[in-house]
Structure formats: C-alpha cells, structure tokens
Amino acid sequence: MMDTIFALATAQGRAGVAVVRLSGPNAVQAAQDFMSDVPQSRGVRQVLDNDGVLLDEAFVLRFTAGASFTGEEIVELQLHGSPAVVAAVLRVLGDHPLLRPAEAGEFTRRALENGRLDLAQVEGLADLIDAETEGQRKQALRVFSGELGNRAEDWRKKLIRATALLEATIDFADEEVPYDTRPEVSELIVDVRKSMVREHDGVRIAERVRDGFEVAIVGAPNVGKSTLLNRIAGRDAAITSEIAGTTRDVIEVRFDLDGIPVTFLDTAGLRDSDDTVEMIGVARAKDRAGTADLRVYLLMPDDDIQLDILLGDIVVRAKGDQVDSSDFAISGKTGMGVDQLLEMIGTELRQRVALVGIAMRERHRIALKQGIAGLDVAIDSLADPLGMSDLIAEDLRTAIRAVDSLVGRVDVEHVLDEIFLSFCIGK
Missing domain, CATH: 3.30.1360.120 (Probable tRNA modification gtpase trme; domain 1)
Known part of the structure; x- marks a missing residue:
C-alpha cells in the first residue's frame, strides 16, 4: 500500500x-x-x-x-x-x-502512475506552472490538456493496424490472402510519417516559445545599440556613452512581446581593434548573434556589415533623429521608429510560432526522429517487391515503441526523476 x-x-x-x-x-x-x-x-x-x-x-x-x-x-x-x-x-x-x-512533484507523479496523466501532460503541467507569457500559457495548456497524447494514440492505432495487416500475410503465407494489404499499409505509414515530420519540425520553435526567443542587436560601435536596448527595456539596463567600445559583454533583457517571450541582446560593437578585451567582446558578440533567432542590424550609411544577413533578420538605419534617410530609421534616444521595429520583430516571430505543433521538448524530438527513421525503412521495404513482411512489421514496431515513449508507456524511467525535481513541493 x-x-x-x-x-x-x-x-x-x-x-x-x-x-x-x-x-x-x-x-x-x-x-x-x-x-x-x-x-x-x-x-x-x-x-x-x-x-x-x-x-x-x-x-x-x-x-x-x-x-x-x-x-x-x-x-x-x-x-x-x-x-x-x-x-x-x-x-x-x-x-x-x-x-x-x-517529495517534490510527488502528487503529480502519483497522477502519472495512476493513469490520470500521461508523461507529456506532466511536462505540459510543468511548463504551465512556469509560464510567464500568454504564448507560453497557451502552448503548455495544449500539451497539458492531452493533445500530444491524443495525437500519439492516433499514430499508434494506425501503425498497429498496418502491423496487423502485414502479420496477416505472414500467418497465411501458405494460403491465398483475400486482397493485397500493402497499398493500405503504405497509405497508413505515409500518413503517420507526414504527421510525425510536421511535429518534429515544430519542436525547435516550441522550445523557443517555452524558453524565449533571442533577438540580437548588432552593429558598429556607437550606433545606438545600448540606447535602443534601454528604450525597449524602459530602464538603464546598459551603460551608454560617447566612447566607442563601452559595451564589452553581452547584456540581456527579458521582454514580453505580445505574449511571446523575447530576450534582447545588446552586443559589443563590431570592429577591428588593438584592445584585447574589446576583441574578446566582439568575438562573443558574433557568437551570440550567430546563435540568436533573429538579428537587428543598426547601420549608419557607410557601415560595413560583418555578419551574414539571414532570412528574417531586420536591417534599419541607426540614429534616425540625426540622419536623413529614405530607408526605415530608428532612434533609441527619441523613440523614433522603435514601436514599428517591435512590431516587425513581433510579426516575424508570430510567423514562426504559427509553425509550432504540439511536441515541444528535445525528448519529443528524439522520439519522433526515431519513429520517423523506422517508418522510412518500412516505406523503402514496402516499395521493394522482395521486401519481407516480417521485417517490415518489426520496423513498424520500432516506430510504435518510439510513439509510446512520447507519452511514457516505455523507456522513460530515466527521465522521470529529472522532470519531477522541477516541481515544487505540493504539486
């Protein structure tokens, strides 16, 4: 007891x-x-x-x-x-x-063990408790309400049906099977694979919704990066001065952008310098900007962009209160164009968030990848007239086990302690 x-x-x-x-x-x-x-x-x-x-x-x-x-x-x-x-x-x-x-998380662990929640719902509950923005709340609630478990159950039923059809041909190998089962098997597998790929591809964006997108503000020294960060934050988060190279390290400010969690990064000015400490800051700036989800380039007319501009990045004229330009310009000092810039960033991130599925953790992505790999082998074998039904059925069982691990039916004991340690006592 x-x-x-x-x-x-x-x-x-x-x-x-x-x-x-x-x-x-x-x-x-x-x-x-x-x-x-x-x-x-x-x-x-x-x-x-x-x-x-x-x-x-x-x-x-x-x-x-x-x-x-x-x-x-x-x-x-x-x-x-x-x-x-x-x-x-x-x-x-x-x-x-x-x-x-x-103990920490013991109430929720008992809910899992007693079948009141599946593992994905437990993860959704943990994220719901930690949610700080509307986007995080909505995403966590979808998982906590059981959508991923329902999706996994649908995949499982279709793959079990496909496996049963293949095993019927094995059981009656010496008899005449009423009809060719392979077209139906192929249709079931392709349908499940398409859905799993969509979820797999959306995991990274879902992780960013949970953990926050990173937007790096980059440009040459003294173009107003720190001033812009302070304007966005509504406080003096970064030191500003007329001295080039004031910012040496990456400064971060957390921001709720219309329900989307965003961390703005103020980086060191990009230039060549004989100052060893400043060059360390420039190297860090390039590294963080390279891994950020989006970059805002602040440029003066003659500035040279030292990083590759990627799809979705935003290029604006800096110090719009001082420079005449037909291009979109902003000024962190006066606030000119800052609201429009935030709207541009929000529009880009909302477009990415629209690609989010239900799977939202690295554990989910790995399980989906394993399942897709099993289905790919099965599809190739089905296309081969000499493909053996028993081997194809085993590939499908591999995919089924991967699906089961999503909701905690198999192979999850090693992740339970880590998950429940994130809960507070009493939950």
Missing part, C-alpha cells in the same frame, strides 16, 4: 487562503483524527491539534479515489493563510503516524 502524503500546495507567506492537501489510502482516516468528521464532499470544519485545541476553521474538500488529481483519495484543507496557522497544522500532520511529507 502506498504512503499517504501531505504538503502545503500554495506559496509560503501570508495570504488570504493557504491550501494543504492529503493524498493516499489513509487520507480520510488521518483527517478524522484532527477534526470532528470529514465531510462527504465539502464543508467547514474545525481543525484541532493532538490535545483538542482549536488551530483554525477550514473549508474542507474531499475527493474520492479515481475522481481526484492523483487518482487517490484526497482531503484538501483551505486554511486561513496565516504563517502561524499553516505551521501549526503542518506540525500536527507531521506528527501523525499515518502521514509523511510529500
């Missing part, structure tokens, strides 16, 4: 309400020892210590096994959010012989 666990499920400190949860086979029995009775569904009850002294009046909720978050019986105490009240109640629970404190 599993232990019955308890934890504070809300943040530490003063609050209007503090929630303490008990989950496990002895939740109700233990709760009856520190209140007069446990309600069948909900109700206000007095919470007492071991000597019968009143600790608080709590709104108590009871969830039956199979109908709770963890799949176990749960008793939830909604206490007044005084640190003293919470500490007293937790002390009483900690002394109870039928209870023990929960």
Whole structure:
C-alpha cells in the first residue's frame, strides 16, 4: 500500500487562503483524527491539534479515489493563510503516524502512475506552472490538456493496424490472402510519417516559445545599440556613452512581446581593434548573434556589415533623429521608429510560432526522429517487391515503441526523476 502524503500546495507567506492537501489510502482516516468528521464532499470544519485545541476553521474538500488529481483519495484543507496557522497544522500532520511529507512533484507523479496523466501532460503541467507569457500559457495548456497524447494514440492505432495487416500475410503465407494489404499499409505509414515530420519540425520553435526567443542587436560601435536596448527595456539596463567600445559583454533583457517571450541582446560593437578585451567582446558578440533567432542590424550609411544577413533578420538605419534617410530609421534616444521595429520583430516571430505543433521538448524530438527513421525503412521495404513482411512489421514496431515513449508507456524511467525535481513541493 502506498504512503499517504501531505504538503502545503500554495506559496509560503501570508495570504488570504493557504491550501494543504492529503493524498493516499489513509487520507480520510488521518483527517478524522484532527477534526470532528470529514465531510462527504465539502464543508467547514474545525481543525484541532493532538490535545483538542482549536488551530483554525477550514473549508474542507474531499475527493474520492479515481475522481481526484492523483487518482487517490484526497482531503484538501483551505486554511486561513496565516504563517502561524499553516505551521501549526503542518506540525500536527507531521506528527501523525499515518502521514509523511510529500517529495517534490510527488502528487503529480502519483497522477502519472495512476493513469490520470500521461508523461507529456506532466511536462505540459510543468511548463504551465512556469509560464510567464500568454504564448507560453497557451502552448503548455495544449500539451497539458492531452493533445500530444491524443495525437500519439492516433499514430499508434494506425501503425498497429498496418502491423496487423502485414502479420496477416505472414500467418497465411501458405494460403491465398483475400486482397493485397500493402497499398493500405503504405497509405497508413505515409500518413503517420507526414504527421510525425510536421511535429518534429515544430519542436525547435516550441522550445523557443517555452524558453524565449533571442533577438540580437548588432552593429558598429556607437550606433545606438545600448540606447535602443534601454528604450525597449524602459530602464538603464546598459551603460551608454560617447566612447566607442563601452559595451564589452553581452547584456540581456527579458521582454514580453505580445505574449511571446523575447530576450534582447545588446552586443559589443563590431570592429577591428588593438584592445584585447574589446576583441574578446566582439568575438562573443558574433557568437551570440550567430546563435540568436533573429538579428537587428543598426547601420549608419557607410557601415560595413560583418555578419551574414539571414532570412528574417531586420536591417534599419541607426540614429534616425540625426540622419536623413529614405530607408526605415530608428532612434533609441527619441523613440523614433522603435514601436514599428517591435512590431516587425513581433510579426516575424508570430510567423514562426504559427509553425509550432504540439511536441515541444528535445525528448519529443528524439522520439519522433526515431519513429520517423523506422517508418522510412518500412516505406523503402514496402516499395521493394522482395521486401519481407516480417521485417517490415518489426520496423513498424520500432516506430510504435518510439510513439509510446512520447507519452511514457516505455523507456522513460530515466527521465522521470529529472522532470519531477522541477516541481515544487505540493504539486
């Protein structure tokens, strides 16, 4: 029998309400020892210590096994959010012989083990808890609601159907099979592969939505990169001066751009110099700019671009308040063109976000890659008149195992501890 666990499920400190949860086979029995009775569904009850002294009046909720978050019986105490009240109640629970404190993520882990969530939903929940922008919330909620699990189940059913058709030809190899199954098998495999490739290709963008896009501001010294960063941040995040080469290291500012998380990077001015420290800064600037998702080039009329301009990069005239130009120009000092620049960046990133599927982690990408590889071998073998059905079926089983690993059916024990360590106690 599993232990019955308890934890504070809300943040530490003063609050209007503090929630303490008990989950496990002895939740109700233990709760009856520190209140007069446990309600069948909900109700206000007095919470007492071991000597019968009143600790608080709590709104108590009871969830039956199979109908709770963890799949176990749960008793939830909604206490007044005084640190003293919470500490007293937790002390009483900690002394109870039928209870023990929960470990990080243990409530969610029990939900996984009891079939209330699949592994992808657990990952979606972790991302939902960490979501800071609207884009992150929407993406995490799609996974937490089970969309990836539903997609994986659809792939699995089609691949099992294809495998069954192939194995039918093996079982009746010495008899006349009613019809040629290979066209249907091929159609099923191609359909699944197309869907898996789409999800695979969208993982990197999904990761950027979760972790944040990087936009590097690059250009020669004294073109206004730091001033632009300060204007975007709304504060003096970077030191500005008339002295060329002031910025030596990469300065980062986190920004919510219409629901998309963006980290703007202020980089050292790109130029040749005899200053060893400055050249280290220039090298770092080129490295970070090269790995950024998008680059904003600030240029004066005679500036030489020292990096390759990639698709989606934005080139603008710097110091628009000082330079007459028919090109789009901005000025971090006056704010001229900055709103338009942010809109251009937002438009480009929204176009990329539109390519996002449901898979959103490197683990998902690897599983999808393995599944696609198995399907590619199966497709090649199907095209060969001498391709053996038993070998093709084994390739499909490889793809099915990869699909199963997405939602935690197989080969995921090594990732569970890492995932649940990211959860707080009480979740």
